[in-house]
Amino acid sequence: MEAVSEKVETTVTEIISRSLRIDVGKIVAQARLFVDLDAESLDLLDIRYEIENKFGIKISDNEITESVGRNLTQKEIGELLTVERVVSFVKDKINQQ
């Protein structure tokens, strides 16, 4: 179980790294995608597609951003959507399957 969890973390970080062209070593769990890593909405779409592809899961519209809370402003989402939040989201999705 621990190994699977670590694999998810590694893979998600690699996906984010590839998409945003940031060295894996520079991506920390607490990094906020939109604020610290300079991601844009199109990047999040790219990341979502790659996650779907790599893990064989389907992610609905806004599901990743809504995982940090519903009815939030863009600014609030920007503050809350971290790498670890995305990792946790993917783990939950895999567990639900």
Added chain:
Amino acid sequence: MTQINKTLNVLVTGGTRGIGREISRMIAEKHVCRMFLDYVQNDEEAQRTKTIVEGFNCEAALLKYNISNPDMIDDMFNEVGKYTSKLDILIHCAAINSFKPLTRIKPNQWDLIMNVNARGFLYCVQKCLPLMNKGCIVAISSLGSRKFIPNYGSLSQTKSALESLVRDLGAELAPRGIRVNGITAGIVGTEAVSRFPLSKLVIEDVLRRTPAGRIGSFADIANLVEFLISPKSDWIIGQNIVIDGGYSLT
């Protein structure tokens, strides 16, 4: 003479919102058909379009597949194959964009936009061929393919690629009885246009320079699609037809 209605099997990528929805609606209104409506985002709107199409006594199936990914296109055509062994019409409306200067487009964004807008079309056409014995393929492009539009560059280069594909596939597939054409649309009142930076100013400027005195409607585009899939356009092959109220003439 009474027209014999045969059931048309139609696949529309990006077929559930905006221009794609109007095209789907118009085809459903005018033909006996089975519609395959591909989409990626917004389940509610997709369901709404399905209901509209079914209201014309056409069958409709929603296909939620991301056409930036060839594996997903494979899956989409596998699903189509469960319903039918032939396709008569493919309309490619799916497109994504990032409204900003080209100098700020990142490589991953370039890839994603190109893969949906242009490569996705090519691969859909390739996957269509085993199912299409005579038919029509129409791709929806835009004036950005041949004209500078500020903050539109990421879409423009993909539309240029799309129009090249239309031209070449038009020639390659005509001997098989498959007509490929494109529509180079001027500014149309879509949700995407409303997200355009300074959209109000852009629209005002376009209006000033458009002889027709108005921007395009979804129906303008759908009407041309209807013509391009009809026998009346039988001798039109590999063309990207500009429809813009005369804007590009000024």
